[in-house]
Amino acid sequence: MAKNSYTEKEKQQVFNQEFMPHVNSMYNFAHRLTFDEDDAKDLVQDTFMKAFRFIESFEKGTNAKAWLFRILKNSFINDFRKKSKAPSKVDYQEVETYYNSDEVNTPITTDLRAETVHDLIGDEISNALNSLDVDFRTVIILCDLEGFKYDEMAKILDIPIGTVRSRLHRARILLKEKLSEYAKQMGYLR
Amino acid sequence: MGLKEFLNKIAGRKERLSHSECLQMLNMVIDEEMDESEEFKSHLNVCMPCYEKYKLDKALKAMLKAKCCRAEVPDGLVEDIKSKISGNIIS
Numbered sequence A: 001m002a003k004n005s006y007t008e009k010e011k012q013q014v015f016n017q018e019f020m021p022h023v024n025s026m027y028n029f030a031h032r033l034t035f036d037e038d039d040a041k042d043l044v045q046d047t048f049m050k051a052f053r054f055i056e057s058f059e060k061g062t063n064a065k066a067w068l069f070r071i072l073k074n075s076f077i078n079d080f081r082k083k084s085k086a087p088s089k090v091d092y093q094e095v096e097t098y099y100n101s102d103e104v105n106t107p108i109t110t111d112l113r114a115e116t117v118h119d120l121i122g123d124e125i126s127n128a129l130n131s132l133d134v135d136f137r138t139v140i141i142l143c144d145l146e147g148f149k150y151d152e153m154a155k156i157l158d159i160p161i162g163t164v165r166s167r168l169h170r171a172r173i174l175l176k177e178k179l180s181e182y183a184k185q186m187g188y189l190r
Numbered sequence B: 001m002g003l004k005e006f007l008n009k010i011a012g013r014k015e016r017l018s019h020s021e022c023l024q025m026l027n028m029v030i031d032e033e034m035d036e037s038e039e040f041k042s043h044l045n046v047c048m049p050c051y052e053k054y055k056l057d058k059a060l061k062a063m064l065k066a067k068c069c070r071a072e073v074p075d076g077l078v079e080d081i082k083s084k085i086s087g088n089i090i091s
């Protein structure tokens, strides 16, 4: 990786101008990964410390947000997920097979409609998102909340673009299933 | 020429989108990885399931963005980070 040499003043500048503006998004991401305020704080702090330590491998003017999200996601996997007792249950092989099969062409299985989505209040959407397995949750956060493109997501997650697409596709199906469950409970759907 | 192109040519509908092609494209269009082409739009005009799915997925994406980005950064976090950074420089 190309190294840039920055003076201490430049480091400070890059940090304040290019990294700090993303603190809200980073905290939101960290909170949705850990579900805990203190863990999220630690994760964000840790990410910014690493970003500062490795600032010379950051190219000024390039996508700082994607770079930071990648560091955060790696810290989460290495430091947090290790601690948690429930490992991810997503079987990537299965997901790939799924996407390549005809299942992608089957019509929507839920009876959820756009109008119903508008009736749901924020909590249901948020809870449905939080109920997803971490790998599915992550792609929705990156794509729909943060607006990353597929190629950026591939770099953040270290997976091929095809896997980004299939995981996103599957995640949305699961999210809609969860939402239609809520909508039924609330009497919006029968 | 592949079989598909050949069949399309015979049918005289070179650019028309099939239902499954449209479904494959939906996510890409919604995520703005791909432009909404004329073929895509004209398929939505005639295919109710695709149109419903398009509307639903678009509404869901907008709702996610509007409702799930509101975690408040705890007081002091930004200050903590900044002071750790300056400490880093001194040491």
Ligand SMILES: [Zn+2]
Pocket: B018, B019, B020, B022, B023, B043, B047, B048, B049, B050, B051
């Ligand atoms: Zn269709």
